[in-house]
Amino acid sequence: MEEQSERGVSGETVVSRIDFDIEWPPKHAAAYLIEEPAPILIDTGDPEERAEATIREGLAARGYDLEDVEAVVVTHPHSDHIGQVPLLRETGATVYAPRPVLEQLERDEADLAAGVREIGRSAEYHGEAIEREIERAKSSLERNRRLLAPEEAVPFEFDEPFTVAGREFEAIHTPGHQIHHASLATDVNGERVLFSGDVLIESFRPGAIHVGLDYGAYDAVDAFHRSMDRLEGRAFDRVFPGHGPVFTDYEGAIESTRSALESLTAETLEAVTAVGPATPREITRNRTGEVRHPAQLLDTLGALGTLEGRGRVEYEDRDGVRYYSFKKASP
Ligand SMILES: [Zn+2]
DSSP: OOOOSOTTGGGOOEEEEEEEEOSSTTSEEEEEEEESSSOEEEOOOOSSHHHHHHHHHHHHHTTOOGGGOOEEEOSOOOHHHHTTHHHHHHTTOEEEEEHHHHHHTTOOHHHHHHHHHHHHHHTTOOHHHHHHHHHHHHHHHHHHHHHHOGGGSEEEOTTSEEEETTEEEEEEEOOSSSTTOEEEEEEETTEEEEEEETTOOSSSOOOOOTTSSSTTGGGHHHHHHHHHHHHTTOOOSEEEESSSOOBSOHHHHHHHHHHHHHHHHHHHHHHHHHHOSBOHHHHHHHHHSSOOSHHHHHHHHHHHHHHHHTTSEEEEEETTEEEEEEOOOOO
16 A cells, blocks of 8 residues: 555545555556545456455555445456455445446357357467367356356446446546456546556556457457557546556556557567568567467467558468468558
8 A cells, every 4th residue: 555644634535556466477466445435446456365365454554344345346357357356245345347348258158169269270279279278268258257247247338427436437448458448537636547457557568468369359459559549638647557656647658558569560560571471370489589478479469450451461361370471561
């Protein structure tokens, strides 16, 4: 917890932060407590057992018990943000999530398997590797369904104000990192603030995970740009991100996210030029040295989709596998 002021003093609303230790970079995930008579938690950390202690201790440091939390609002259904939703639900909090997130949890598993198979194959996964990816996707769907429990959550709509425990939020639809990601805007003590989840982080560009290895994977980078389009032109005094420090240079973060997306796209084009015609996996290997994390492949798929849309690359489909090559820009 970073804020030092006493709760309730002078009627000021305090936003305090709870940091969860997670295994992958940047090694932490943040949840935020809006301290008001009916406290609201934005995101909930990861599902590991120690996260329960983290949340209890984080609340206790501010003088609250779990039972005091009136509502939970989630930005997107990744495990490091929805991990402790069941705990908060048990202790009486009402859980709010974007409507399409809740609908997506009802996804038919056979359709998910077909999506992973088709897109995985296009990227040059075969045999056991495909089956592994299908299992991974299914178990993450099941886990998310268990954590968020769609039938018990309250849906909210994008681009329409909604009220949680007396506080008004606007949910801006910001896909690219996750297809149904919400960035939550609200007013705190006369400041316009944004809970940006994993779409706007000052210290690095979040992965273009979007849908994972599934139908739509090639749209990830375009979708990320659309998010930046939606955020641009708005004004926020302070941003509370899902990772990295709280920051005030809102426009700077949009600019650096865009330029990081452009660097990814340029590196991908360079890799296609160097090794094409090549599969997305080969292109990823050329771009990153070695493929250590699925997110690197997903970044590549998103960048290839963008490059194709811009007429810079084309691909030949050989038995479901895509072979990309450089396409001279048309005059
Ligand atoms: Zn995420």
